[in-house]
Amino acid sequence: MKTYTNPVYGYRRAPELGGTTRHCGVVVVGAGPVGLAAAIDLAQQGIPVLVLDDDDTVSVGSRAICYSKRTLEILDRLGCGEPVATKGVSWNVGKVFHGNELAYQFDLLPEAGHHRPAFVNLQQYHFEECLVQRADALAAAEIRWKHRVIDVAANEKKVTLRIATQDGEYALTCDWLIVCDGARSPVRHMLGLDSEGQVFHDRFLIVDIHMTTDFPAERWFWFDPPFHRNQSVLLHRQADDVWRVDFQLGWDADPEQEKKPENILPRLRAMLGTDAQFDIEWASVYTFQCRRMQKFRHGRVLFAGDAAHLVSPFGARGANSGVQDTDNLVWKLALVMRGLAPDSLLDTYDEERIAAADENILHSTRATDFITPKSAVSRTFRDAVLSLAKRHPFARRLVNSGRLSVPAILAGSRLNTPDDDAFVGRMVPGAPMADGPVTGPRGDWLLQYLGGGFDLVVFGDGVPDGAARDLARDPVPCRLVQVGGVPCDGRVVIQDKERLIAARYDARQGTCYLVRPDQHVCARWRTFDLAAVRRAIARATGNIERNPRWAH
Amino acid sequence: MGALNTEPNLAAPDDFYDELIGLHRDLNEADSALVNAKLILLLANHVGDPDVLRAAMAAARADVAPPR
Numbered sequence: 001m002k003t004y005t006n007p008v009y010g011y012r013r014a015p016e017l018g019g020t021t022r023h024c025g026v027v028v029v030g031a032g033p034v035g036l037a038a039a040i041d042l043a044q045q046g047i048p049v050l051v052l053d054d055d056d057t058v059s060v061g062s063r064a065i066c067y068s069k070r071t072l073e074i075l076d077r078l079g080c081g082e083p084v085a086t087k088g089v090s091w092n093v094g095k096v097f098h099g100n101e102l103a104y105q106f107d108l109l110p111e112a113g114h115h116r117p118a119f120v121n122l123q124q125y126h127f128e129e130c131l132v133q134r135a136d137a138l139a140a141a142e143i144r145w146k147h148r149v150i151d152v153a154a155n156e157k158k159v160t161l162r163i164a165t166q167d168g169e170y171a172l173t174c175d176w177l178i179v180c181d182g183a184r185s186p187v188r189h190m191l192g193l194d195s196e197g198q199v200f201h202d203r204f205l206i207v208d209i210h211m212t213t214d215f216p217a218e219r220w221f222w223f224d225p226p227f228h229r230n231q232s233v234l235l236h237r238q239a240d241d242v243w244r245v246d247f248q249l250g251w252d253a254d255p256e257q258e259k260k261p262e263n264i265l266p267r268l269r270a271m272l273g274t275d276a277q278f279d280i281e282w283a284s285v286y287t288f289q290c291r292r293m294q295k296f297r298h299g300r301v302l303f304a305g306d307a308a309h310l311v312s313p314f315g316a317r318g319a320n321s322g323v324q325d326t327d328n329l330v331w332k333l334a335l336v337m338r339g340l341a342p343d344s345l346l347d348t349y350d351e352e353r354i355a356a357a358d359e360n361i362l363h364s365t366r367a368t369d370f371i372t373p374k375s376a377v378s379r380t381f382r383d384a385v386l387s388l389a390k391r392h393p394f395a396r397r398l399v400n401s402g403r404l405s406v407p408a409i410l411a412g413s414r415l416n417t418p419d420d421d422a423f424v425g426r427m428v429p430g431a432p433m434a435d436g437p438v439t440g441p442r443g444d445w446l447l448q449y450l451g452g453g454f455d456l457v458v459f460g461d462g463v464p465d466g467a468a469r470d471l472a473r474d475p476v477p478c479r480l481v482q483v484g485g486v487p488c489d490g491r492v493v494i495q496d497k498e499r500l501i502a503a504r505y506d507a508r509q510g511t512c513y514l515v516r517p518d519q520h521v522c523a524r525w526r527t528f529d530l531a532a533v534r535r536a537i538a539r540a541t542g543n544i545e546r547n548p549r550w551a552h
Numbered sequence: 553m554g555a556l557n558t559e560p561n562l563a564a565p566d567d568f569y570d571e572l573i574g575l576h577r578d579l580n581e582a583d584s585a586l587v588n589a590k591l592i593l594l595l596a597n598h599v600g601d602p603d604v605l606r607a608a609m610a611a612a613r614a615d616v617a618p619p620r
Contacts, residue, residue: 377585384589394597 001281002210003240004125006057009132011146014163016170024050024174025337027161029149029187031055033064033124034305034322035180036131040078041330043140044452047337050172051141052163054148058132061282062123062208065238066316069109070407070432072116073519074327077451080134081116084127088120089237094219096401098386100226104396108404113500114435115445119316119404121217121238123208127319152177152190152301159300176333177301180322185307193298195310197291198365201251202372205258205285209243209268211278221401223371223386227270232371232401242281245271246313248371255285288312290361290368297350302329309357311364314371314402321360324407325353331452331517335541340476345542348415356408363403370400407432410520417514417523417536425506433519436501438483440494446501449494451519454478454537458528459502460509461485467530476541478514478533483507516540556607 016022026042028035031053042049067088075081096104108118135141150169151162159177163170179187188195220235222228231248238244247267249258257263264283272278292309296302305322329349335341373379388395410416410430417429427434435447442448449455456463456471456478463480468491471478480491483501487493496502505513514523514536523536538544562568575591576584596605 377589380582380585380589381593384586384593387586388590388593392594392597395593398593 001208002279003242003281004123006060006125007129009056009143009145011056011166012144013167014144014147014165014170016172017165017168018170021171021173023158024048024172026050026176026178026333027052027159027172027174028178028180029053030180030182030305030307031128031132031143031145032059032180032182032305033127033131033319034326035178036128036135037074037078037323038178038180038304038326038330039141039143040080040131040135040138041326042334043135043138044078045330045334046140047334048140049142050174051135051143052147052149052161053143053145056145058128059124061284062125062238062242062244064124064127064313064316064319065121065236065244066119066320066404067122067127068316068320068405068407069114069116069118070405071320071323072120073432073435073447074323075130076115076447077327077519078131078134080130083130083133084122085116085120087126087130087239088122089217089239090117090120091217091219091237092118093216094221094401094404096389096399097220097222097225098389099222099224101390103223103386103389104399104401113437113498115447116435121236121244123238123240123242124319126239149181149187149190152187154191154299154301156299175300175337178326178329178333179301179303179307180305180326181307183306183310185303187301188293188303188307191298191301193293195291195293195308197289197310197361199289200287200312200368200372201374202368203249203251203253203255203258203285203287205247205249205253205264205267205283207245207247207264207268207283208238208281209245209278210241210281211243211272211276212241213243213276215243223382223401225271228267233271234401243278249285253285258285259283286313288368290365292354292357292361295350296325296353296357297346302333302346302349304329304353308353309361311360312368312402314367315360315364315404316402317360317364317405320405321356321408324356325349327518328353335476341541341543348413348542352408352410352413352415355410355412359408360405367400367402371402415516415522415540415542417532417539419524421524421526423506423524425504427505427513427521427524429521429523431521433513433515433521434504436496436504437498438494438501439497441492446494447519449481449492450515451517453517454540455481455515456533457481457483457505457513457515459483459485459505459507459511461488462510463512463528465489467528470530471533474534474537476537476543478537514540554601554604556604556611558611 028051092109150164153160161172217237222233234246236244296308304325311317385398468480482493510527522540
């Protein structure tokens with residue numbers, strides 16, 4: 001590759017080699033995007049975490065390149081959103097062509113007043129580098145490169161790992177194991193667990209090329225273009241003037257032949273013109289699958305990311321959903337490890353993220369059926385949609401070149417307190433908090449004030465001093481973020497300068513939103529009531545079941 | 553929420569049938585299938601109501617082997 005050289009992270013000999021077995025609170029397997037996000041989140045909570053990875057570098061090849069707004073917001077909370085957003089190429093617009101003609105165009109972020117764009121495109125190696133840098137800056141996180149897990153045993157009390165290194169093998173035990181070792185997940189296999197689903201009979205060639213051009217930073221997708229008849233092609237801009245081109249090849253293509261530069265070049269020349277100047281950076285041929293494990297939690301072993309669920313790349317729902325897994329998991333695990341929530345809270349990780357995975361698999365499967373029709377009639381309907389889309393607006397909504405990742409709305413979660421008061425709009429219990437512009441002591445965006453712990457967003461100054469102090473001193477504390485009104489009691493006050501926050505949250509004076517540590521709404525009211533807030537926190541932490549006195 | 557109307561609703565059924573068959577005149581099988589698919593999509597959007605569409609799909613599929 002011309003534009004990138006993989007860093008080599010130093011292997012270090014394990015101090016446990018030949019010594020006593022160390023016991024850890026939590027171990028993460030896999031230092032990819034998901035494992036790193038988990039480790040940073042834990043370390044930020046002050047929980048020591050050991051990450052084991054069988055390699056000593058970041059992703060080889062660009063692999064996952066589209067990172068969603070929600071992922072950037074999570075990374076902002078993890079202290080590494082800025083480098084990813086800055087290095088990445090922001091985009092909001094996608095265009096779908098049929099032949100030479102524009103069939104459909106979408107804008108994923110049609111409204112202003114958000115900190116982050118709908119997506120940034122960034123090579124996975126850059127993304128991982130940003131996360132490694134952040135993890136290395138946290139004293140509580142330790143990454144061990146070239147430490148490969150070769151055996152796992154788990155029971156109700158602990159998890160035991162056997163790890164191979166160049167200096168020999170050693171054992172570790174831990175209370176909790178977070179498995180983020182990717183689609184093939186060696187740890188999943190060692191535990192004899194399956195991930196079930198569907199393999200799609202199609203092959204795709206992905207090529208990264210280095211090219212200086214004035215193409216816009218948009219997602220361009222062609223069905224049946226003149227330069228690649230009867231198949232689809234995707235073009236995407238990444239950082240460093242690198243462009244991703246994705247050619248559909250069909251099931252009969254020979255992956256080894258297709259990967260050869262002499263076979264790739266004619267495809268690129270046909271697409272970009274015989275005069276185009278470019279260099280091939282990296283190429284790969286892939287097939288894809290949609291599948292998931294039946295459960296993501298197996299006692300003390302928690303699966304996240306591709307190890308737990310797998311989707312096709314169309315829609316950018318792989319890495320983005322994996323990062324959301326850890327966003328959902330880590331605060332729960334932290335509360336359980338501190339004895340502030342019952343073990344059963346971790347079952348809600350399973351429930352909430354399985355619902356999200358199923359949504360992703362559904363969208364991914366539907367996109368795949370559109371891109372790779374499985375029967376003649378499916379192909380006919382696909383072509384009918386594309387042909388109608390040029391002239392008839394209704395058909396554009398049927399064109400499916402991948403429905404791009406949006407955050408899961410955990411509407412059915414038992415951690416939510418159902419509404420008693422009337423609200424309109426999208427900020428229902430379970431929804432991720434919508435961002436918006438504010439002024440205040442910590443930054444110009446609402447989400448910069450939320451997350452990590454519970455927050456109560458209150459519109460106006462209707463919360464008495466004593467109540468705010470009481471909430472802050474509870475075993476599971478809750479911070480107050482006041483929107484507008486008179487500052488008092490040292491509480492954080494932000495101003496809704498463009499009135500967008502009140503609009504997005506259907507808020508009036510007195511409206512309160514209780515926000516989980518992962519920035520999802522879990523309860524809301526028209527007026528503040530201390531007992532109701534405490535009950536909702538007890539519900540959101542699984543403590544209702546443990547303390548029946550809350551349940552009334 | 554509406555119900556699928558399967559009572560006579562075409563003012564001139566023979567004329568409609570003639571036009572439907574005429575629509576496919578001189579088309580090969582693939583193009584004919586494409587025109588039919590476009591027609592279904594246009595009509596489905598016009599109807600809009602998912603209950604009516606579901607009932608129509610079920611009625612179309614009824615008696616066609618294999619059973620679901």
